[in-house]
Amino acid sequence: MQQVQSYFNQTYSNWRLIIRDDGSTDDTLKVSNKLAETYPEKIIIYSGENIGTIKSFEWLLEKSDADYIMLSDHDDVWMDNKIEDTLLKMSDMEIKFPEKPLLVFTDLKVVDEDLDLVNDSFWKYSRLDVKLASDFNYLGVCNCINACTIMINKNAKEICLPFSDNAKMHDAWIALKICKYGEIGYVEKATILYRQHSKNLFGANKEEIKTTTSYLTSRVKSLTQVINGNRKQFELLKELDYGNVFKYLVYKSLYFFKVRYK
Secondary structure (H helix, E strand, C coil): CHHHHHHHCCCCCCCCEEEEEECCCCCHHHHHHHHHHHCCCCEEEEEECCCCHHHHHHHHHHHCCCCEEECCCCCCEECCCHHHHHHHHHHHHHHHCCCCCEEEEEEEEEECCCCCEEECCHHHHCCCCHHHCCCHHHHCCCCCCCHHHCEEEHHHHHHHCCCCCCCCCHHHHHHHHHHHHCEEEEEEEEEEEEECCCCCHHHCCCCCCCCHHHHHHHHHHHHHHHHHHHHHHHHHHHHCCCCCHHHHHHHHHHHHHHHHCC
């Protein structure tokens, strides 16, 4: 409810919320339907079988006929000026790049489950170089664009559909398609409270590894995940005519040194 309430707290009020229930088995659909009944002019509910995160967002994009689309998931809280600040940047870009597919993204404030501040900037906290987000070569090896911060225009929506089966997450696919065929801009301020729970803060495993065997097993598993992740990412990039494996590895290394030693 904190998340939905943050939409109603926005300084920009001309918005509509479209929710897709992905086959939930708890009270999610019941709560969502009650919200739609309370705010019928603002909230629309759809429900269906479980198809997962990526397919759900693909379905929602296909359903939307809005001029501008923002994505939201999990239990984050939007700051009051999120829509207004993002739309202002989008409007500036549309003057500069009329008729082009456009994407705008922003920084985030990292908070814990109680909304207590962890870090003022997710970009700095994660050592992301967002200035490289508009460079297709670098974006291909490191996606620094969080889906929950983006706004895209209608032209961008059209080129993003359908999503690739190789996409690990929807934000990476959307960002890459728009970067290749359109323009990307960003707002250099946080517009969202990005809630991270103590058990899975940025995917970190806080459990102590107690034996040498379990340690080595975890390292092998981690390496395997990295290799498989890069393999799938490269298959995705091949669909977008990125280039060969050598180019991918070169830009992967360049990005690492740019971020590590800047």
